[in-house]
Amino acid sequence: MKRLIAFLSLAALCLLSTEVLSQTTFTGTMSQDWGDGGNWTNGLPAPGDEAIIPEGLVVRNNGVIDNFGIINNFGTIDNFGTIDNIATINNFATINNYGAINNSGTITMDNFGVIINDGAITNDSYGYVINYGYIISEGTIDNFGTIDNFGIISGTINVAGCTHTNATNYDPSATADDGSCLFSQTAYDAALEDCPECINEDQIDEGFSCIEIWEPVCGCNDVTYSNECYAFYNGVTEWADGECDSPNPYNPDFDNDNMISVNDLLALLSVFGDSFVSDAVCGNGVIEGDEMCDDGNDDPFDGCNNCQLDGSPQD
Numbered sequence: 001m002k003r004l005i006a007f008l009s010l011a012a013l014c015l016l017s018t019e020v021l022s023q024t025t026f027t028g029t030m031s032q033d034w035g036d037g038g039n040w041t042n043g044l045p046a047p048g049d050e051a052i053i054p055e056g057l058v059v060r061n062n063g064v065i066d067n068f069g070i071i072n073n074f075g076t077i078d079n080f081g082t083i084d085n086i087a088t089i090n091n092f093a094t095i096n097n098y099g100a101i102n103n104s105g106t107i108t109m110d111n112f113g114v115i116i117n118d119g120a121i122t123n124d125s126y127g128y129v130i131n132y133g134y135i136i137s138e139g140t141i142d143n144f145g146t147i148d149n150f151g152i153i154s155g156t157i158n159v160a161g162c163t164h165t166n167a168t169n170y171d172p173s174a175t176a177d178d179g180s181c182l183f184s185q186t187a188y189d190a191a192l193e194d195c196p197e198c199i200n201e202d203q204i205d206e207g208f209s210c211i212e213i214w215e216p217v218c219g220c221n222d223v224t225y226s227n228e229c230y231a232f233y234n235g236v237t238e239w240a241d242g243e244c245d246s247p248n249p250y251n252p253d254f255d256n257d258n259m260i261s262v263n264d265l266l267a268l269l270s271v272f273g274d275s276f277v278s279d280a281v282c283g284n285g286v287i288e289g290d291e292m293c294d295d296g297n298d299d300p301f302d303g304c305n306n307c308q309l310d311g312s313p314q315d
Contacts, residue, residue, distance in 0.1 A: 025052040026075070032060040034077075045069060053077060055093065067105070079119070097121065097139070109133040109151065117155070123147060142176070164208075166232075179211040181229060197237070204235040218244035282307040 024042035026034075037044045039059075045051035047068040053059050057075040064082045071089045078096045083089075087105045091113040095101075101121045106128045109115065113133035120140045123129055127145035135141075137155030144160050147153075161174025167181035198220040210229035217228050219236040224243045231239045280291050293304040300306075 022046070022048070023050045023052060025054060026057055026059050028057050028059070032058050032078075034059050034061040034065060035063050045071075053093075061099075091115065091133070103127040103129065103145070106130070109135070111151070117141065177209070179209055181211070199235040200237050201235055203232060203237075205233045208233045215241075216243045217241055280307070 022042060024040045024045050026040055028039055030036050030038040033039060035044070040051075042049075045067075047066070050070040050072065051067075053071070053073045053075040055074040058078060059075065060078045061081045061083065064084065065079075067083065067085045067089065068087050070087060071085075073089070073091045073095065074093050076094045076096065078098070079101065080098050082100045082102065083097075085101070085103045085105045085107060089103075089105070089107045091107065091109050093113065095115045097115060097117045097119045099119045101107075101117075101119070103121070103123045104126045107130070109129075109131045111132050113131075115121075115133075115135045115137075117135065117137040117139045121137070121142070123141070123143045123145045125144045127143075129143075129145075129147045131147065131149045131151045131153065133151045135149075135151070135153045135155070137153070137157075139155075141155065141157045142160060143157050147157065156175070158176040159171075159174050160176050160178040161171030162169050162181040163174045163177040164170060164181045169180065169182050208229075210227065210233065213227055215227040216224050217231050217239040218224055218241075219231050219234075220238040221236060222244050223234075223236075225231040225234065225236070225239070228239060282291060291307040293307055
């Protein structure tokens, strides 16, 4: 019985395996253009197809290739456009990239595989690159996923992550900060002991880019910062969760964007609502808003000047 079940399972597997991907092979009959269906034995590669570039042929991409199947390259791919790989690229020969390769699937390079990159390669968080060949880069490679290198990679690979050692999620392998760093007050207790003042100039980094998230903290300097990252890199050594009760009159950079501009004035005005704006019309004989008097004239010597009583703060 077990043998019969095993036989039936094998038969079912064989039946399923007959539903292989459709194949289309590049011939270059019309030109080197990937996007010309006349250059392929079975028309342009459709989603799920296996596209084969034979040895000795050169295919040129000037548009966008969305790969949801398999590309087996034994020739040369010259990419001047964009290749978005969602599935698999097996490179046994050469890919010259002058445009962009965005990988969310798997790119495998054998011992003779070469990628010459003069453009941009992005390996996203779902991407996987297995290199047994050569990746020669004069462009940019941004890696958010996994690269297993058993061959040679020349050039710089930017590994995204948190590069700041004081962060709770510091990534020692990261070479390009992605703004994901997280900070806690506890992490800076040692720094606070060394510098008990509210502002530690040694930790000020105006060029650091914090993650844009509104989790306000009130610094020991009575300034509200968007989050603890902004507080720390503005030199603040202590802070508490939440906004400060009132704006700091000595901080002209009210919105903490490291620039003094009209936005700071607007932010300041928003705190006080419409207390700076009055709908009162001085001189109409009606006491309105913050008017102390309104005698309907502009005589400054009759005891009511500019709708304020003589001797008032606005006199």
